[in-house]
Amino acid sequence: MTATTGDVWLPFPAAEVDGLPDCFRYRLWDGEERFPADPGPCVFYVTPYMKSPAVTLRPLAGMPAIRVVQTLTAGIDHVLPGVDALPSGVRLCNARGVHEASTAELSLTLILASLRGIPGMVRGQDREEWHSGFYEALADKSVLIVGYGSIGAAVEDRLEPFECRRITRVARSARSAPRGPVHALAELPRLLPDADVVVLCMPLTEESRGLAGAGFLGAMKDGALLVNVARGPVVDTGALLTELRSGRLRAALDVTDPEPLPAGHPLWHAPNLLITPHVGGSSSAFEPRAKRLVARQLTRFAAGEPVENTVLITD
Incomplete structure (x- = not known):
């Protein structure tokens, strides 16, 4: 694949991205109602970040020359x-x-805040209450990472200094990894009862949708913590609410189903639950890494080299 001319749509100004090839016409579009130009000549479309699927998909039907669609998200379910x-x-x-x-x-x-009782302390601070006591540490805990791709491996990198008793890795199929074996999803019934903390990191697919349902949650040990930084529908919300209300499990969710979580939804006031509003990727670390990826991809595209991170090729 190669292109030495055509339009490239970017969600940030081209002048802010070091290393872009100069053979393209760069158009700035971050989801505004008005397009920056006719979508027809666009050959490479970098989708806006943190915009709705309707906004993201709107120009695609008018892009007959398109060769690459580059998302700025780990998951691509919103583009499919x-x-x-x-x-x-x-x-x-x-x-x-x-x-x-x-x-x-x-x-x-999310793991540390939940184990050490930080949400309760913050609420106590608002009420001028001193919540001393004995809280749990991450040290000596068994952690199960479900979805051992690049994000799952990065989670393990950061868990490593915390003296966990065991870190167990699970992916769609079994394989070897630098830090040890990766187990297949089929082994979850055997692995879940041992885990003090279960971290969900997988993309949303038909296989992962509803994975953490009643059976999955029921296999977790009493008092275990479920952390979801994947996609909301990976967890069955009704089944999770049942476990939270019983007091048997705890959870920390960066993603929910539905999302955004509407006012009045029972998750807001469920016991033993910490919620963050899908901010896993939206930090100061995002922009420099996104710009480096875009520059690298466009350089390869202009040179006729295969682009990286290809998830699918249309028929």
């Missing part, structure tokens, strides 16, 4: 509904390498 409208041979690429640091940091934050 528009794939059928694309010409044959278009490469859809995700943002592997952009969100690992930020999402792994938040995973660790």
Whole structure:
């Protein structure tokens, strides 16, 4: 694949991205109502970040020359509904390498805050209450990472100094990894009862949708903590509410189903639950990594080299 001319749509000014090839016309579009130009000549589309699927997909139908769609997210589920409208041979690429640091940091934050009782302390501060007591440490805990891709590996990198008793890795299929074996999803019934903390990091697929349902949650040990930094529908919300209300499990969710969580939803006031508003990737670490990825991808594209992170190629 090669291109030495055509339009490239970017969600940030081209002047702010070091290393862009100069053979393209760069158009700035971050989801505004008005397009920056006719979408027809666009050959490379970098999707806006943190915009709705409707906004993201809107220009695609008018891009007959498109060759690459580059998301700035680890998951590509929000773009998949528009794939059928694309010409044959278009490469859809995700943002592997952009969100690992930020999402792994938040995973660790959610684990530590939940175990050490930070939400209750913050509420106590608002009421001028002194919540001393005995709280749990991450040290000596068994952690199960479900979805051992680049984000799952980054989570393990940050868990390593905390003296965990065991870190167990799970992916769709079994394989070896630098830090040890990766178990298959089919082994979850055997692995879940041992885990004090379960971290969900997988993309949303038909296989992962509803994975953490009643059976999954029921297999977790009493008092275990479920952390979801994947996608909301990976967890069955009703089944989780049942476990939280019983007091048997705890949870920390950066993503929810539905999302954004509407006012009045029972998750807001569920016991034993910490919620953050899908901010795993949206930190100061995002922009420099996103810009480096875009520059690298466009340099490869202009030179006729294969782009990285290709998730699918349209028929």
